[in-house]
Amino acid sequence: MATVDRWLLPDGIEEVLPPEAALIETARRRVLDLFQCWGYEFVVTPHIEYLDSLLTGAAQDLDLRTFKVTDPLSGRLMGFRADITPQVARMDAHSLRREGPSRLCYAGSVLHAKPRALTTSRSPIQLGAELYGDASPASDVEVISLMLDTLALAEVPDVHMDLGHVGIYRGLASAAGLSGEAEQCLFDALQRKAVDEVAELTATLSPTLAGMLRSLVDLCGGREVLDLAQACLVEAPDDVHLALDELIAIADSLSLRYPELPLYFDLGELRGYHYHTGVVFAAFVPGLGHSIAQGGRYDDIGADFGRARPATGFSTDLKSLVTLGNMRLGEPLSGIWAPDSHDLPLWHAIRRLRQEGQRVVQALPGQADGAAREASCDRQLLLREGRWQVVALNS
Numbered sequence: 001m002a003t004v005d006r007w008l009l010p011d012g013i014e015e016v017l018p019p020e021a022a023l024i025e026t027a028r029r030r031v032l033d034l035f036q037c038w039g040y041e042f043v044v045t046p047h048i049e050y051l052d053s054l055l056t057g058a059a060q061d062l063d064l065r066t067f068k069v070t071d072p073l074s075g076r077l078m079g080f081r082a083d084i085t086p087q088v089a090r091m092d093a094h095s096l097r098r099e100g101p102s103r104l105c106y107a108g109s110v111l112h113a114k115p116r117a118l119t120t121s122r123s124p125i126q127l128g129a130e131l132y133g134d135a136s137p138a139s140d141v142e143v144i145s146l147m148l149d150t151l152a153l154a155e156v157p158d159v160h161m162d163l164g165h166v167g168i169y170r171g172l173a174s175a176a177g178l179s180g181e182a183e184q185c186l187f188d189a190l191q192r193k194a195v196d197e198v199a200e201l202t203a204t205l206s207p208t209l210a211g212m213l214r215s216l217v218d219l220c221g222g223r224e225v226l227d228l229a230q231a232c233l234v235e236a237p238d239d240v241h242l243a244l245d246e247l248i249a250i251a252d253s254l255s256l257r258y259p260e261l262p263l264y265f266d267l268g269e270l271r272g273y274h275y276h277t278g279v280v281f282a283a284f285v286p287g288l289g290h291s292i293a294q295g296g297r298y299d300d301i302g303a304d305f306g307r308a309r310p311a312t313g314f315s316t317d318l319k320s321l322v323t324l325g326n327m328r329l330g331e332p333l334s335g336i337w338a339p340d341s342h343d344l345p346l347w348h349a350i351r352r353l354r355q356e357g358q359r360v361v362q363a364l365p366g367q368a369d370g371a372a373r374e375a376s377c378d379r380q381l382l383l384r385e386g387r388w389q390v391v392a393l394n395s
Contacts, residue, residue, distance in 0.1 A: 012115050012122030027322050028107050034153055038146055040105040040129050045087035051077040056304040065112045080111040084126050092132045093302025101133040117290040128315030135310035137246050140279050141253045147293050147314040154325035160262045162282045164269045167243030175237045176209045190268045193217055208235050216268035225265040335359035337372035337380040349388040
């Protein structure tokens with residue numbers, strides 16, 4: 001390997017240098033403070049754990065995105081976390097075991113064997129919030145509102161929201177007796193808006209069910225789509241009407257809270273179909289081909305951990321928020337430059353200033369005078385009248 005190759009990073013893996021690293025950390029603290037204001041408690045999950053725990057139940061979709069290694073102590077397969085949500089669900093179901101609603105949040109690096117999209121990182125900083133123990137649309141509205149406030153805090157401009165509900169397709173597919181390969185084929189065709197394929201795959205169904213399944217291709221657009229859906233799906237099973245009513249209730253609440261927010265509905269978009277059980281949502285900005293934040297309802301995810309609970313939540317990549325948003329550091333970086341000296345009174349002066357929250361950088365042997373500016377210091381400690389005093393740099 002050539003010497004220069006030692007400095008290369010794998011595709012999709014990046015390092016963060018100053019001052020961007022400071023901005024990301026500032027954003028992390030501000031968002032976690034926002035979560036706390038909403039009543040969400042911070043948790044920390046392990047970077048690596050046994051694979052059967054990481055990929056259990058609804059998390060099976062993560063298999064292709066998970067790096068796998070063998071634990072030298074137990075011989076069992078382990079995985080580096082590709083998504084923190086299943087880990088938090090385990091905490092709620094197994095470790096906390098609360099009876100009432102539980103609000104949890106997190107922020108940490110994850111690792112993807114394959115990126116979500118060609119332009120996305122394989123080492124994002126996943127940040128999110130989860131609400132367990134309540135099955136009502138009010139929980140979905142709260143989580144979506146928190147996501148929108150998070151994007152507003154990061155000053156991400158021109159946010160658009162996509163909304164859907166996997167229960168609509170799931171209810172129609174169940175009524176049609178679709179399962180296994182047939183359901184998957186129809187699912188794939190709907191995602192591609194392949195009208196001819198959808199028509200072919202539903203040709204053997206009753207005209208009523210076939211017509212409703214085919215209508216999902218065109219049920220996309222603004223708020224009028226929900227009214228059209230009520231007319232197109234009038235003969236659908238009760239669980240489909242329940243799903244549509246939930247989606248309408250959530251949409252109406254969001255329109256009242258965020259009247260300027262553009263809402264787009266797509267009843268054939270089944271993002272996270274094998275993972276989610278109810279409403280699904282995603283935030284987009286123009287010019288970017290993938291969502292910047294996403295989530296939905298995933299009830300009963302804790303069943304494999306011994307305790308099924310209603311659940312809804314969202315996640316985003318903190319690094320992307322900082323890149324897309326206009327959040328800035330508060331005050332420009334500054335500090336106090338201290339000379340290279342073993343003088344004990346100087347040491348006491350430095351300690352006192354640091355305890356007061358001041359940034360003090362002490363010179364090392366041989367550092368030139370210009371090092372103070374390079375260290376972003378605008379003041380210095382000078383010995384005057386027998387004591388160390390803070391003065392303007394070069395005064």
